[in-house]
Amino acid sequence: MNKLIFTLLLISPLIVISQTAEEKGYQIVSKAIDADRGFGSSSVDLKMVLKNKNGQVSERTLSNKTLELDEDGDKSMIIFTSPKDIKGTSTLTFTHKVGADDQWLFLPSIQRTKRISSSNKSGPFVGSEFAYEDLSSIELEKNTYKFIKQDGDLLYVEQDPVDPKSGYKKRIAVYNKAKGYRLETIKFFDRKGALLKTLTYLDYKIYKNKFWRASKFEMVNHQSKKETQLFFENYNFEVNLKESDFTEIALRRSSN
Amino acid sequence: MNKFSHIVVFIFLNGIFLFAQEDIIDISKEWELSRESRYFFDTPQFENQLNYYPSFSFQPTYKFKWNEGYENFIFSIYFNLDRDKNRTYWDLREMYYQKANNNWELNIGFKKVFWGVTESSHLVDIVNQTDALKSFDGEEKLGQPMVQFSWFLSGLGSLDLFYLPYHRKRGFPGEKGRFRFNNVLDSEDIKYESGKGEFNTDFAARWKHYFGAFDIGLSYFSGNGREPFFKFDEKNNIQAYYPIIDQYGIDLQITAGALLLKFESIYRTAKEQQFLAMDAGFEFTFSNVDKNGLDVGVLAEYLYDERGDWALSGLQDDIFYGSRLAFNDSQDTSLIAGGIHDFQTSSNLFTIEASRRFKNNMFVSLEGRIFSGVSDKELFLLYFRQDSYFRISVSKYY
Numbered sequence: 001m002n003k004l005i006f007t008l009l010l011i012s013p014l015i016v017i018s019q020t021a022e023e024k025g026y027q028i029v030s031k032a033i034d035a036d037r038g039f040g041s042s043s044v045d046l047k048m049v050l051k052n053k054n055g056q057v058s059e060r061t062l063s064n065k066t067l068e069l070d071e072d073g074d075k076s077m078i079i080f081t082s083p084k085d086i087k088g089t090s091t092l093t094f095t096h097k098v099g100a101d102d103q104w105l106f107l108p109s110i111q112r113t114k115r116i117s118s119s120n121k122s123g124p125f126v127g128s129e130f131a132y133e134d135l136s137s138i139e140l141e142k143n144t145y146k147f148i149k150q151d152g153d154l155l156y157v158e159q160d161p162v163d164p165k166s167g168y169k170k171r172i173a174v175y176n177k178a179k180g181y182r183l184e185t186i187k188f189f190d191r192k193g194a195l196l197k198t199l200t201y202l203d204y205k206i207y208k209n210k211f212w213r214a215s216k217f218e219m220v221n222h223q224s225k226k227e228t229q230l231f232f233e234n235y236n237f238e239v240n241l242k243e244s245d246f247t248e249i250a251l252r253r254s255s256n
Numbered sequence: 257m258n259k260f261s262h263i264v265v266f267i268f269l270n271g272i273f274l275f276a277q278e279d280i281i282d283i284s285k286e287w288e289l290s291r292e293s294r295y296f297f298d299t300p301q302f303e304n305q306l307n308y309y310p311s312f313s314f315q316p317t318y319k320f321k322w323n324e325g326y327e328n329f330i331f332s333i334y335f336n337l338d339r340d341k342n343r344t345y346w347d348l349r350e351m352y353y354q355k356a357n358n359n360w361e362l363n364i365g366f367k368k369v370f371w372g373v374t375e376s377s378h379l380v381d382i383v384n385q386t387d388a389l390k391s392f393d394g395e396e397k398l399g400q401p402m403v404q405f406s407w408f409l410s411g412l413g414s415l416d417l418f419y420l421p422y423h424r425k426r427g428f429p430g431e432k433g434r435f436r437f438n439n440v441l442d443s444e445d446i447k448y449e450s451g452k453g454e455f456n457t458d459f460a461a462r463w464k465h466y467f468g469a470f471d472i473g474l475s476y477f478s479g480n481g482r483e484p485f486f487k488f489d490e491k492n493n494i495q496a497y498y499p500i501i502d503q504y505g506i507d508l509q510i511t512a513g514a515l516l517l518k519f520e521s522i523y524r525t526a527k528e529q530q531f532l533a534m535d536a537g538f539e540f541t542f543s544n545v546d547k548n549g550l551d552v553g554v555l556a557e558y559l560y561d562e563r564g565d566w567a568l569s570g571l572q573d574d575i576f577y578g579s580r581l582a583f584n585d586s587q588d589t590s591l592i593a594g595g596i597h598d599f600q601t602s603s604n605l606f607t608i609e610a611s612r613r614f615k616n617n618m619f620v621s622l623e624g625r626i627f628s629g630v631s632d633k634e635l636f637l638l639y640f641r642q643d644s645y646f647r648i649s650v651s652k653y654y
Contacts, residue, residue: 050586058586058616084286084653085619086588100513102466110395112370115471119513120543123551127586167544224548239324244358247408248464253356256319256328 025145025157029173032181033140039211041067041241045081045233050128053225060126065254066137067241073097074137075246079254080126088255092246093118097139104248108255113248122167129197129219129228131167134188143171153178169193179204182212190223197221207237267351267365267401268331282321289314292649296434298642304431311338315349328354330365336390340433342443343389348399361406366399369418371462371475373509373518374535376557376576376596377569380505380520382477383460385424392435392625398424413465420458423448423480423498434643439493446484449499449527456480456500469512475505483568485528486636499526514541518557531562537576549584555594564600565635573599578607587613601631617654623647 019027048060061082067075073095080089088108095101101118121133142163148156155175161168169191174184182204188197201214217230244250294309317332332350336343352365369383377394384397403419428441450456458479465472484496503524510517521534537557545552557576561567578594591610598604606628611621623646630641 052586083613083616084288085613085617085651087286102511110370110397111368114373115466115509115511115516117511117514117516117541117543120541120551122547123544124549124584127549127584127588167547242358243410244408247414249361249406249408249414250356253328253354253361254325256321256325256330256354 021147022145024147025159026140028147028155028157028175028181029138029143029145029159030140032175032183033138035180035182036211037068037070039068039208039237041065041237041239043234043236043239043241044213047231047233048126048128049229049231051227051229058127065239065241065245067243067246073101073139075243076137077246077251077254090251090255091116092248092251093136094246095137095139097141101136104251106251106255111252113251119165121163121165129221129224129226130230133161133163133166133168134199134219148172154184155181167191168196180206180210180212182214195222205235207235211237264348264351264366267353270353280322284319284321286317287314287654288317288651289654290649290651292647294434294645294647296643296645298644300434301639301642302436302438305434305436306339306432309339309343309434311336311343313337317350326356330354340430342427342430342433345389345427347387349397350399359408361404363402363404363406366401367404368397368399369402369404369416370397371473371505371507372520373471373473373507374520374537374557375518375539375555375578376537377520377535377559377571379522379533379535380473380475380507382475382482382503382505383418383420385426385482387427388435389427389429398427400424413463416460416462416464418458418460420460420479421455423454423456423458423482425454425498426482426484434645435640437494437639441494441496446496446498448480449497450480454480469510471509471511473505473507475503475507477501477503477505481524481526485526486566486568499528501526514543516540529563529566533559533561533563533567535559535571539580541580551580551582551584553580553582554578555580559596565633568636570598570603570634570637571596575599598631598634601633603630603634603637604628617652619651619653621649621651623649 043065045063050058060080062078062080065077069075076093078091080086090106092104093101103116103118105114105116122131125132125135143159143161146158148158153176155177157173157175159171159173168188170189172187175181176184183201186199187195190196198220200218202218203215204212205215206212213232213235215232219228290313292311296307313336315332315334320329330350330352333346334349335346338344348366350366350368352363352367354363371381372378384400386394387396387398390396400420401422405417406414408414425443425446427443429436431440456479460477462473462475481499481501485499487495489495501524503522505522508519516539519536523532535557537555539553539555541551541553543551555578559571559574559576561572564572574596576594576596578592581591583589589612593608595604595606606626608624613619626644627641630637
């Protein structure tokens with residue numbers, strides 16, 4: 001019996017080693033996604049501060065609502081609240097695990113709803129250093145993964161986008177194993193493989209004893225020297241949103 | 257008009273009453289002040305028309321939100337001052353109470369509604385009267401009194417039903433104004449076919465759904481037409497009235513990656529006129545072409561109207577082409593340039609529009625419309641052939 005246990009102890013590191021870097025990377029990201037499951041719905045207000053290379057600053061504010069869905073990707077809505085000329089402009093997005101997302105744009109000045117293409121992944125979101133793809137919900141199927149290293153509680157995972165329209169060759173994401181696999185930083189590499197941007201997650205808070213949310217995102221573009229900061233306020237995990245809050249009718253109403 | 261102002265006061269007081277009962281109200285205020293200059297560089301065709309039209313507008317908007325945004329009261333009024341006295345006017349753009357509950361939403365009051373998918377014309381869009389004085393492209397609307405009931409059913413799309421108790425007349429430029437006929441039309445002189453006049457009860461319905469890449473809308477309208485029916489009398493002066501119409505509409509968009517395919521068509525019947533019109537085309541966007549956010553779109557649409565020369569828009573057998581640039585910068589700089597070419601008469605209209613935000617609360621837009629080679633065969637456009645212009649507008653928000 002003792003011998004058996006001893007043998008098992010001896011073999012177990014071998015089992016771990018036999019797991020490929022790809023499998024381990026996939027497993028870490030799955031765990032991070034699982035750790036964030038079950039929030040149902042949430043809403044949050046955001047302030048976006050854009051800084052150009054001369055240090056000039058401009059600001060936008062928006063609010064975001066998300067509905068978690070298991071069978072398919074999440075549904076979400078973004079409503080701009082400033083500058084005033086775009087106040088009420090809003091988007092409705094149905095994320096899909098496979099294939100293009102469905103997206104509608106509402107223009108309040110003429111009360112027009114437009115279905116828009118979601119194929120622009122690499123373009124900037126409203127002049128910021130965040131690309132559209134940086135802000136869409138994380139779905140396992142959208143990347144291939146490779147575990148790189150462990151440094152204390154920090155796990156480094158390379159993510160290679162599957163979509164050829166992505167602006168990145170790879171991303172290196174750092175997950176914190178001790179804090180519910182929350183993200184600490186992401187480094188983005190452009191199509192040529194050069195370091196493009198670094199995203200840092202700051203001032204984490206825990207909600208409902210389970211969901212880690214950073215109060216500040218900082219994205220630095222190393223090539224253009226531009227910077228965007230996102231400040232998150234008024235996180236609400238008790239909003240209890242329903243599918244009927246994510247329709248074209250609700251999109252029109254949300255702009256009020 | 258008296259009955260009309262009673263409706264206005266009734267809605268306003270009820271709105272006040274409804275939100276006065278609530279404890280938590282989120283109030284937002286927005287004042288838009290705009291200074292516009294229009295410069296017409298060609299010699300006027302008619303007496304008393306001018307070349308330079310400075311104008312000033314003011315639009316305060318107040319929004320009251322309660323019950324977590326499921327109830328709203330919206331108030332927005334527009335004032336405009338211009339050298340053309342008909343372009344000096346005010347309009348109640350919005351004043352309505354809104355209540356939503358799960359799958360339905362109810363709106364009562366003056367409101368704006370948009371239907372359709374195409375860019376160069378808005379055929380199916382019929383609920384609101386066009387504010388033809390404010391803009392040339394038909395996208396500016398007058399507030400329409402309505403009761404709107406919207407119902408959403410997962411898997412079956414959404415249904416909008418409209419009860420429209422009052423008709424808004426279209427405004428036309430005055431004696432000093434551009435874009436007028438040889439005789440000045442007084443909008444109050446344009447009468448109705450309906451014995452009830454502007455109080456004829458109009459109805460509208462629209463079903464909208466999407467299946468994957470397809471967005472489809474089917475619509476129906478019955479009542480006072482929004483577009484007057486024009487005739488020429490023996491003195492060759494324009495005569496007009498609002499006919500009773502039935503209009504069936506379809507709008508379809510296929511979103512295939514960066515390619516959007518768009519189609520709109522209407523069939524309208526009235527006592528003196530039955531016709532079909534359509535607008536079909538595409539928009540393709542090359543996104544982030546400079547790796548700095550620039551999107552370049554190309555658009556083209558074919559326009560057909562069975563009325564031929566009698567199409568008020570003049571878009572009876574025309575092609576629209578254009579290119580849209582969106583810089584996706586922090587100032588939202590964008591530009592659209594294009595034109596409309598008439599296959600029958602070879603008339604051309606060239607358009608350029610650009611806009612950009614300066615500072616946080618100032619928005620500047622430029623517009624140019626140039627009529628070129630307007631054929632003598634044109635029925636309506638002929639009156640506007642000297643009306644090419646450039647416009648600059650600076651809006652400030654408080």
